[in-house]
Amino acid sequence: MKNFISIVNLSKVYANNFKALDEINLEIEKGEIFALLGPNGAGKSTLINIICGIVTSSAGKILVNNFDIKKEYRKARSLIGIVPQELTLEAFETVWDNVCYSRGLYGKSLNSNYIESLLKELSLWEKRKSKLRELSGGMKRRVLIAKALSHEPTVLFLDEPSASVDVELRKDMWGIVKRLKQKGVTIILTTHYIEEAEEIADRVGIINHGKIIVVDRKDELIKRLGEKKLILELQETINNIPTILQEFNLELSEDKKRITYTYDTKNKRTGITTLLNLMRDEGINLKDMNTEKSSLESIFINLVKGSNNELLRS
Amino acid sequence: MNYYGVKAIYLHEMDRMRRTLFQSLVSPLISTSLYFIVFGSAIGSRIKEVDGVAYGSFIVPGMIMLTLLTQSISNASFGIYFPKFTGTIYELLAAPISSFEIILGFVGAAATKSLIIGCVIIATAGLFVDLNIAHPLVMMFFLIFTAVTFSLFGFIIGFWADNFEKLQLIPILIITPLVFLGGSFYSINMLPEFWQKVSLFNPVLYLVSGFRWSFYEIADVSIFTSLATMLFILFSCITIISISFAKGYKIKN
Ligand SMILES: Nc1ncnc2c1ncn2[C@@H]1O[C@H](COP(=O)(O)OP(=O)(O)O)[C@@H](O)[C@H]1O
Ligand SMILES: [Mg+2]
Numbered sequence: 165m166k167n168f169i170s171i172v173n174l175s176k177v178y179a180n181n182f183k184a185l186d187e188i189n190l191e192i193e194k195g196e197i198f199a200l201l202g203p204n205g206a207g208k209s210t211l212i213n214i215i216c217g218i219v220t221s222s223a224g225k226i227l228v229n230n231f232d233i234k235k236e237y238r239k240a241r242s243l244i245g246i247v248p249q250e251l252t253l254e255a256f257e258t259v260w261d262n263v264c265y266s267r268g269l270y271g272k273s274l275n276s277n278y279i280e281s282l283l284k285e286l287s288l289w290e291k292r293k294s295k296l297r298e299l300s301g302g303m304k305r306r307v308l309i310a311k312a313l314s315h316e317p318t319v320l321f322l323d324e325p326s327a328s329v330d331v332e333l334r335k336d337m338w339g340i341v342k343r344l345k346q347k348g349v350t351i352i353l354t355t356h357y358i359e360e361a362e363e364i365a366d367r368v369g370i371i372n373h374g375k376i377i378v379v380d381r382k383d384e385l386i387k388r389l390g391e392k393k394l395i396l397e398l399q400e401t402i403n404n405i406p407t408i409l410q411e412f413n414l415e416l417s418e419d420k421k422r423i424t425y426t427y428d429t430k431n432k433r434t435g436i437t438t439l440l441n442l443m444r445d446e447g448i449n450l451k452d453m454n455t456e457k458s459s460l461e462s463i464f465i466n467l468v469k470g471s472n473n474e475l476l477r478s
Numbered sequence: 479m480n481y482y483g484v485k486a487i488y489l490h491e492m493d494r495m496r497r498t499l500f501q502s503l504v505s506p507l508i509s510t511s512l513y514f515i516v517f518g519s520a521i522g523s524r525i526k527e528v529d530g531v532a533y534g535s536f537i538v539p540g541m542i543m544l545t546l547l548t549q550s551i552s553n554a555s556f557g558i559y560f561p562k563f564t565g566t567i568y569e570l571l572a573a574p575i576s577s578f579e580i581i582l583g584f585v586g587a588a589a590t591k592s593l594i595i596g597c598v599i600i601a602t603a604g605l606f607v608d609l610n611i612a613h614p615l616v617m618m619f620f621l622i623f624t625a626v627t628f629s630l631f632g633f634i635i636g637f638w639a640d641n642f643e644k645l646q647l648i649p650i651l652i653i654t655p656l657v658f659l660g661g662s663f664y665s666i667n668m669l670p671e672f673w674q675k676v677s678l679f680n681p682v683l684y685l686v687s688g689f690r691w692s693f694y695e696i697a698d699v700s701i702f703t704s705l706a707t708m709l710f711i712l713f714s715c716i717t718i719i720s721i722s723f724a725k726g727y728k729i730k731n
Contacts, residue, residue, distance in 0.1 A: 178731060216571075216572045217572050218568050218571045218572050219731045220731070237574065238480070238576075239574070240574075241572060241573060241574040242574045244572070246568075246572055248565075248568055250565060252564060253564075254564065254566055255564075256494075256497055257490075257493070261490075261493065265486050265489075265490050266569060267482075267486075268482045268485060268486025268487075268489075269480075269482075269483045269487070269570065269573040269575060270483070270573055270574060271480040271481070271482045271483050271573075271574055271575070272482060273482055311569070
């Protein structure tokens with residue numbers, strides 16, 4: 165698939181000398197939903213604000229549809245819509261005027277039919293004449309989405325879309341995101357909720373302390389999520405795994421006292437009975453056994469912990 | 479050129495004026511009327527005329543300049559400061575629009591507003607005193623250029639200010655004294671010689687003098703000096719703004 169956004173060696177040092185992004189390299193494919201997952205302060209907002217032109221980068225290069233975001237900022241930015249993390253809106257303007265204003269800023273003439281259908285889709289049509297400050301938090305979030313979509317962008321950034329959002333809006337939002345994806349819109353969202361990334365993303369990138377730790381397809385991560393480990397403590401040490409057991413995904417620990425069997429819980433047959441029978445036949449006696457589940461959460465936590473340790477060491 | 483973008487900013491700013499039409503017009507109207515009462519009637523009863531012009535009429539150009547300057551600066555500085563303050567500036571930064579186009583939208587709207595107010599004041603003044611405008615074209619030129627120049631100046635203030643105090647500091651500390659000391663309500667011939675010399679360092683004097691010339695053909699300094707000063711201030715503002723944009727946004731992290 166074609167890369168729609170490429171980020172090369174991107175770094176950001178804020179005015180107070182804080183390094184928020186450290187040599188980020190990332191490719192976003194056209195039409196995918198990409199979730200940028202990371203704890204608070206990881207640099208998610210900084211990254212997407214740089215792509216959108218709200219924050220300047222310190223080093224590196226970004227292309228959006230092959231347009232350099234600095235040199236060809238008009239072409240690059242015309243393609244982008246952004247829903248910011250904070251609910252920043254004017255107070256006294258009406259919903260309709262404010263959404264039309266956003267479209268104008270992006271250099272497009274008024275298209276009342278499009279804006280009407282957009283407001284209807286976001287359940288904002290009834291509120292079109294309301295002043296922005298009269299709206300509830302959830303409604304304001306909808307207005308921000310409408311503004312971001314007002315100029316029919318081909319890539320949409322959602323920064324922490326479900327922060328302070330009610331269940332209904334979240335459902336609506338995922339509906340809209342899926343419909344946009346069907347229309348071919350590329351969607352990049354940031355979140356620190358793992359479930360959110362799991363629910364809608366095609367690919368997930370995990371970021372911590374300004375570094376991308378892992379980027380993978382969600383199914384791959386879920387596959388790791390479905391994996392379970394059976395840990396067998398042996399009575400006596402063995403030197404190597406008997407050939408008859410080689411077809412299993414086994415791992416012998418360094419002290420030769422423990423065998424770990426990794427299997428997929430979603431398979432109809434996990435192979436545990438066969439494995440245990442074969443081991444008994446081989447004369448391998450067990451002292452104890454237990455199982456370990458790997459969730460995206462534990463993958464996430466391990467990765468983040470790992471990168472924290474690395475940071476401490478350096 | 480992002481024509482729709484400039485138009486959007488311009489109309490968005492004008493819309494804010496429409497929403498606050500009452501405040502926008504009422505406060506300059508009240509202060510104008512107060513000037514007429516205090517300066518025109520109270521002082522005017524002592525000073526019959528200046529250079530052959532009735533005192534009430536004499537002060538009209540200066541009063542318009544005072545309003546034009548303060549309004550242009552406050553409109554434009556507030557216009558750009560407000561989105562910085564609320565955070566809605568993100569939209570301007572993310573839009574495919576150049577700094578020049580953003581300035582065009584904001585400064586255009588601020589200048590339009592102060593021109594409207596200026597015209598309303600001329601009309602109001604006409605109710606109090608006799609007005610004749612000897613050179614309407616020159617008058618329009620001064621009106622428009624002053625509005626644009628000081629809107630640009632206000633934009634610079636709003637652009638650099640990072641709190642409300644700074645936003646108000648320059649207008650109160652610099653502009654108001656310069657306008658009052660710039661011969662708005664008197665001719666500098668009425669001052670002792672030393673203060674006449676000092677006054678010549680005040681750029682606002684040249685604006686007021688030139689503007690007054692377009693009404694009554696009386697002036698403290700030559701009309702050409704006034705025009706040159708006007709263009710010099712405009713050019714300085716354009717230079718300052720170009721340099722600050724070239725050096726990078728302060729509003730962008
Ligand atoms: N304007 C700024 N000046 C200095 N540091 C900042 C600024 N904005 C963000 N940071 C710091 O950069 C880091 C990343 O912030 P951010 O991108 O907002 O993280 P996230 O969105 O992942 O929570 C944080 O440690 C934050 O404190
Ligand atoms: Mg954030």
